[in-house]
Amino acid sequence: MKLGVTAVMLPELDFDEQIELCRSAGVCYYQYRPRIIADSQREAPYSNWGNHKFDLTPTRLAKEGAALTRRLRDAGLEPWGTVPSVNVDAPDDELKLHLEGAAGAEAKCVRVAPPPYPNEPFDYAALLERLINRYAQIIDKLSGPLGIKLLIETHCRSLATSPALALNLCHPFPPERIGVIFDMANYSREGEINPSLAVSVLGAYIDCVHIGGGRRLIADVDALGAKCVGHQMCSLQEGDLHAPTWLKALAATGLEPPLIIEDFTPNMTGADRLAASAAFLHKALATL
Secondary structure: OOEEEEHHHOOOOOHHHHHHHHHHHOOOEEEEOOOOOOHHHOOOOEOOOOEOOOOOOHHHHHHHHHHHHHHHHHOOOEEEEEOOOOEOOOOHHHHHHHHHHHHHOOOOEEEOEOOEOOOOOOOHHHHHHHHHHHHHHHHHHHHHHHOOEEEEEOOOOEOOOOHHHHHHHHOOOOOOOEEEEEEHHHHOOOOOOOHHHHHHHHHHHEEEEEEOEEEEEEEEEOOOOOEEEEEEEEOOOOOOOOHHHHHHHHHHOOOOOOEEEOOOOOOOOHHHHHHHHHHHHHHHHHOO
16 A cells, blocks of 8 residues: 545645655655635634645636646656545535546546534434435536546544445445545544454445544543543554554455545644654555
8 A cells, every 4th residue: 555645734835845745755645635715714824724835726726737737747646636625515516616626637536525414313314315316416417427536535523424324325336436535533533443344344435545643532521420532633653543453454455545644643744744654654564
């Protein structure tokens, strides 16, 4: 399995700086982040989910995607999809912009998220049916004709928190049309199952892995004395999930999905986080 990085974790660097960092860290794949920076964030310090030095809007990717990918390839990197903040219920025109941007950049796939689940009990079967129908519309009308694969990320608070819930959305479609971002850090928060079971459930639908660390913390104790658990991002070594065991399970599938580093350890720059994660993963992979 080869290493990649999502641009989400490199807010302090422009595109050339990101490319050079990837080369020095032995990273092969790059995941584009086409998003609109909110006006309230533009003068704020750089942050993963706010202001970014490399201001890649969806429109800019649609216009410049081919040129950006040429620069990646000149440096020995390959694009691996895009991760916009776009929901399956977005208007077709918005989805089309993201899909055409990825196609122009030869980025192969676009993350299109299911909605968050309601806070109260709800009719899961009805919502699942509606979302499958919506993904079918997108595949038939928009992504399929462009040769772009849709990605669903296993992500906390979404309708695809676990491998099995993601499979429910994917199984009506072939893996060539829809796949899963197998997000390990989110399993430390919600949706965790045994690594061997997780990879067996999804199988060929695993397109790539978002690999980072997370750990549960006791945030408080309520009036009844019950623990209230919070969550903190951290390095892979310090996470609740034993990363080598998960890597072993992934390797056993024979799929060799890219390991897209997504490290959000607090109080570190993106460059330092990427360097530390890449060094750990190179060592861990050498033991497989």
